Amino acid sequence: IQLKPNVIVVGNPDNKGKNVIIQGGGRFLSPTFARQNITLLGANDAALAGVTVTNPNGRGYGLWIESSSLVVADNTFTGNVHDGISITGRSGSVIRSNYFTGNGANGMTIYGTSNPEVRDNIFDNTGFGININQNATPLIINNQIINNRDGVVVQAKATPILRENRIENNRRNGLVAISESQPNLGTSNEPGNNQFSNNGEYDINAQGAKNTIPAYGNQLITRRIAGRLDFQGTAALIQSAPENSRPSPPPLLLPTPSRPVAPPPTNNSPTPAPIPIPVPPPQSRTPLPAPPAPQRSPLPAPNRSSSVTSQVPNLDPLPVPNIDIPLGDNRYAGRIPNRASAPGTPPPPPTSVASALGLRYRVIVYASSTQEQNQVKSVVPDAFRSSYQGRSVLQVGAFATVEEAQDRLELVRNTGLRAELVDY
Numbered sequence: 001i002q003l004k005p006n007v008i009v010v011g012n013p014d015n016k017g018k019n020v021i022i023q024g025g026g027r028f029l030s031p032t033f034a035r036q037n038i039t040l041l042g043a044n045d046a047a048l049a050g051v052t053v054t055n056p057n058g059r060g061y062g063l064w065i066e067s068s069s070l071v072v073a074d075n076t077f078t079g080n081v082h083d084g085i086s087i088t089g090r091s092g093s094v095i096r097s098n099y100f101t102g103n104g105a106n107g108m109t110i111y112g113t114s115n116p117e118v119r120d121n122i123f124d125n126t127g128f129g130i131n132i133n134q135n136a137t138p139l140i141i142n143n144q145i146i147n148n149r150d151g152v153v154v155q156a157k158a159t160p161i162l163r164e165n166r167i168e169n170n171r172r173n174g175l176v177a178i179s180e181s182q183p184n185l186g187t188s189n190e191p192g193n194n195q196f197s198n199n200g201e202y203d204i205n206a207q208g209a210k211n212t213i214p215a216y217g218n219q220l221i222t223r224r225i226a227g228r229l230d231f232q233g234t235a236a237l238i239q240s241a242p243e244n245s246r247p248s249p250p251p252l253l254l255p256t257p258s259r260p261v262a263p264p265p266t267n268n269s270p271t272p273a274p275i276p277i278p279v280p281p282p283q284s285r286t287p288l289p290a291p292p293a294p295q296r297s298p299l300p301a302p303n304r305s306s307s308v309t310s311q312v313p314n315l316d317p318l319p320v321p322n323i324d325i326p327l328g329d330n331r332y333a334g335r336i337p338n339r340a341s342a343p344g345t346p347p348p349p350p351t352s353v354a355s356a357l358g359l360r361y362r363v364i365v366y367a368s369s370t371q372e373q374n375q376v377k378s379v380v381p382d383a384f385r386s387s388y389q390g391r392s393v394l395q396v397g398a399f400a401t402v403e404e405a406q407d408r409l410e411l412v413r414n415t416g417l418r419a420e421l422v423d424y
Contacts, residue, residue, distance in 0.1 A: 001039065003046040003070065011050035013074035016099050018052060025055040030066060032088050032112065038064040039080075042093070047071040054079040061086050062103075067112075069093050078102045084126075087136075088112045096120055105381045106131040107148070110138050110158075118143060123151075127381055129170070132158040132181075140165060147171075149378070151199065154181040159238060164193045167203070174199035177227070178208035179407055180238075188233025191217020202226050208411070211238055361405040364393040365412055365419045375415055380408075388422060398424060 001022065003009065011020030025037045039055040040048070042065035053062040053075060060081040063072065067089030073096045077084030081104045087093060088111040097120045100107035107123040109131040110116060119141045123129035129145040132138060133155045140162045145151040151170040154160060154177045161184045167174040174196045177183050185204075186192025192215065196203035203220045206213045206227025215225075216233035364386065367373045376383050376394050386395040396412055396419070399405040405421050412419040 002041045003043040003048065005043045006045045007043075008047040008049070009051065010047075011052075013050035015050075016052070016074050016076045016097075017050045018076065020050060021052045021054065023054040023056070025057045025060045028064060030064070030088070032066070036061060036064060038062075040064070042066070042068045042070050042072075042091075044068045045070065047073070048075060049073045050075065052076040052078065053084070056081060064088075065091050065093055065114075065116075067091060071096070073097050075099070076101070077107070080104065083107070083109050083131075085109075086111070087114045087116055090114055091116055093117075094119070098122075099124070100129070101125050103127075109133065110136040110160075112136060114138065117141070122146070123148060128153045131155075132160050132183075134158060136160065139163075144168075145170070145174075150174075150176050152176070152183070153178075154183045155179055156181060159184065162192060162194055163190070166195045167199070168195065169198045171200045173201055173205040174203040175205070176208075177204075177206040177213055178411070180210050182209070182211040182213060182238050184214055184237065185229075186216040186218055186233070187214050187235075187237070188216055194218045194220075196220040196224075199224070204229060208407075212236075359398040359400055359424050361400075361402055361421055362398045362424050363396050363405055363408045363412065363419060363421055364388050365396055365417055366391070367394050367417055368392070372417060376412065376417065379412060379415055388420075 011017045022039060025039045028036045028038045028041060030036050037055065037057045037059055038061045039053055040063045042048075042063060046068075047070060048063070049071075054077075055062050056079060058081060061083050062077045062080040063085045065085065065087045069092040071094045072085070073094070076099045078099075078101050083106045084100045084103045085095065085108045086106075087109070090112055091114040093114075093116040095108070095116055095118045099122050101122070101124040103126045105126075106128045107126045107130060108118065110118075111134045113135045115137045117139045118130070119139075120143065122144045123146070124144075125147045127149050129148040129151045130140065130143075131153045134157065136158045138160045140152070140160055142164045143166070145165060145167045146169050148170045150173045151167040152160075152162070152175045154175070156179055158181045162175075163186075175183065175185075184192075185194060196218065197220070203224040204213070204215065204227070206225075206229060209227055212228045212230050212235045214233070214235040214237065215229045215231055222231075365376050365383070367376050373383075373394060376396065380396040383394045383396045386393055397405070397408045399408065402421070409419055409421045
């Protein structure tokens with residue numbers, strides 16, 4: 001379903017769309033991430049409120065936002081096999097007062113040079129609550145990020161700002177920072193006021209980050225942090241990448257006392273039939289969890305003079321970035337047209353998708369047992385079966401530069417498994 005500019009789709013914001021269900025998905029060819037399966041596609045100055053979005057299809061996404069800016073408020077995103085929401089390109093969307101629970105890989109992923117405002121949401125019981133990648137600069141304010149594998153994962157050159165969030169009871173880490181990312185958790189001029197508690201391994205794990213992480217003015221226990229963090233408010237902030245720069249391919253990483261999080265209220269009323277989208281039915285269907293008691297916030301009309309959209313930059317076309325998606329079965333991928341050949345000369349062989357995308361290296365893991373494969377997928381959820389020199393392996397990424405591939409190689413080797421960097 002493609003949303004339309006300046007059109008508001010409203011179900012029942014009072015209960016975050018419990019009884020208004022949009023389920024299913026269809027093929028979408030993304031300019032930046034190739035072929036995807038999505039339920040809804042965002043549009044400029046549109047709004048979505050008061051619905052439940054579920055995509056049970058393989059690698060299914062609920063809402064896909066591609067270089068557009070809209071308002072998404074008072075919805076439930078649950079049962080999406082991959083992500084509840086994926087934001088890519090350049091987007092200044094407002095994501096407010098939504099409930100994300102039981103999604104497969106991420107509650108929300110933010111890519112490209114997007115700078116959405118993510119405020120007053122609950123991210124619960126997912127792989128990564130929020131996954132921030134490439135050169136994204138989102139504003140993450142007053143969210144509850146709870147009971148996930150990892151709460152917030154910040155990668156590549158992303159520089160998000162986090163303020164007044166509760167990041168608690170995540171099974172592994174509250175926040176993870178790797179590579180050249182630098183999440184801003186607080187400065188002397190603007191303390192973070194984030195609350196970290198009861199996360200399984202670390203509240204903040206910055207062992208893989210190359211930059212010092214500013215973390216002034218938060219509630220946490222210092223013995224539950226790892227890496228270089230600045231609690232004095234003196235760390236230099238790195239500058240965000242210019243808008244015309246080419247973003248890095250998105251590597252996929254693994255994911256004080258405070259008031260307890262109230263569980264969502266139960267409701268025994270029958271769930272109505274979903275709005276059908278013509279897709280193959282899922283093998284099994286699990287009941288939708290009831291969202292927490294909502295606090296309905298007014299939905300601004302998404303016109304170009306509104307307070308939200310007035311802050312959204314003009315969405316000029318961006319160069320297509322490198323893509324770090326596992327590339328395997330290319331039966332459905334197109335080929336790059338060949339240049340004209342001289343008469344009588346046989347055409348050269350078609351260029352592969354990997355070559356066309358500039359992908360030169362891949363990282364593979366020798367994982368023969370189910371336990372080893374599960375261990376790999378706990379770090380790289382998108383790992384998939386491939387082959388190398390006649391052996392069955394798991395591929396965990398494809399990259400344009402050896403530096404990016406080395407980062408992924410080191411990440412996987414830290415699990416104790418045998419991994420190799422090989423030419424594509």
